[in-house]
Amino acid sequence: MNRTWKWAAGAACATLVLTTGSALAQQRTTVEEIERYRQALGDGNPAELWEARGEAIWKEKRGPKGASLEKCDLGLGPGVVRGAYAQLPRYFADSGKVEDLESRLVTCMVTLQGLTPQEAKKDPFGGPGKKVPMDALVAYVTAESRGVKMNVQTTHPKEAEAYEIGKKIFFHRGGPYDFACATCHGVDNIRIRLQDLPNLTKQADAQRAYTSWPAYRVSQGEVRSFQWRLEDCFRQQRFPELEFTSEASVALTMFLAKNANGAPFAAPSIKR
């Protein structure tokens, strides 16, 4: 009750901040505005609701095999969730593929719970009035790496290859506007409108940005996963639709995650 009220008050406060005119906006960057919003919320983040729901779904018997995900191996052994996200993506011998969290969850839903890949990937992202298990599971698993240092390896040849492919995708200019990821995220200290843009080729910026996803987006009322972040970037890049858990998405995640190595993971966070 208390917490719900605090969030409501925080949201009202943010609305007030956002509508107090452009004179203020001139002096403050978006980052500072979000920091103020964060303070208004105190320590609370609505993402906690997703995390709690995700933990319940993780333990729930689902699918034709009536099994939970508790034996899912996220890379540190079956059922080990703590710290697993900080080492993803990685190569998995059982699937023979490099997998990020979302694609690994799909693999576990297929192998442990008996879902078809199509069923497991059916609702990748939530929307208005639609809460999906994937967002909740992602929130739960990532929260279990909070404070854990990012430690993504490219020792397996397929991991090294994924990193190099991800790097190529990052710099690939295409589409009617000639945009690449690097157009906005390969330069220091730039912003689009008032939004600061991290240079994801530099360690400090990559660390700050990567460890802040997934995030509860205040403007959308949803927890957004890293797969969502990539897909929506490509939409604005004027590219076709990035397929959920595709090899391309995992490779790009590998490039960005490895660039963030060494920083303590700090998500799910809260963003505008």
Added chain:
Amino acid sequence: MKSRIIALSAVAALVAGCVTTPSDQEISAKALAVMKAGFKERGQAKLDRLDQDDLQRLCSIYSGDKTLPSDVAARIEKEQLATIKFPADGKLLGDWKSGERIAQSGRGGQYNDDPKDPSGANCYACHQLTKQEVSFGTIGPSLYNFAKARGYGPDIQKYAWTKVYNSHAFAACSSMPRFGYRGILTEGQIKDVVALLMDPESPVNK
């Protein structure tokens, strides 16, 4: 003994073959195949958007820690300059007020945009243009006082037109979309945007 050495070197060659890292070209080819398999067409955004023309290919190769060689830059600028088309009526300036609306709009080209709607130029995403609009990006340089600082004459008008039409004509591997060459804006829209930059009455020059 001899056969043992041959066997050993065969093994060594095999191991070396296994651990040899793929060439840059091989990675590029693989990346394109992975992209083709990892995206699906939606709305106006078809898969051919992943294919690169010569400019996109060169500007992708020479990015990140690879600097663009000056001879490649000169070749790109020459080729892109050749794409510039000036309006048949010779008038480069339209209505700056319409130009301001086009500069504000970020619509167009995304799979969720209706291709029947006119595209914006989204100038403010990257450039400062006027004193009034404080929500501007810094990906490109400030264009405030564009003509006031450079002059209002026909040469500067042509320069402004060329920049909007195809910015690579003067700056190879610029981040800016080729608004004219790629048909993002119509000729009339480019006139309006050029007027926003060049009209003495435009807030850009106030």
